[in-house]
Amino acid sequence: MITAVWFGSAAFLLCIAAPSAFRASDSATNAANVVGAMLGGWHYIALAAPILLLVIEWRRARGAVIAVVFAGVVFAAAEVAIDLHIRTIRRTSIVPISSLSRNDPVRRKFGMFHGVSSMLLIAQVIAGGIATVVIERSDTAS
DSSP states (O other), rough: OOOHHHHHHHHHHIIIIIHHHHHHHHHHHHHHHHHHHHHHHHHHHHHHHHHHHHHHHHHTTOOOHHHHHHHHHHHHHHHHHHHHHHHHHHHHHOOOGGGTTTTTTHHHHHHHHHHHHHHHHHHHHHHHHHHHHHHHHHHHOO
């Protein structure tokens, strides 16, 4: 159940919620605010679920699962740190990031952090999916 919540919530956010916010919003800034609010709540799941799984799997001493889940914790922690930088950049910018020139250093820094954050979210989806499959297979094999 824990892996399903972890994997499912990450996949939902990445594939449905964030794109829908940008499609339905009247501005990129409003959409970013909505996605940012969702990410703020999701970070709790992204950290809590794999940490809980790590504790459970540590007791079962399943090395492959522990490695995947530990990677998920690292990805989640890195994403939280980067998202805090993104929020700082957005908050301190005098104008919305999307209205800055593509060559503006602030927009370029924002874009770099946003890209890394997106890759970390994808990595968490992959880690959550792998953990779900491996744990399910090993539980049904027992």
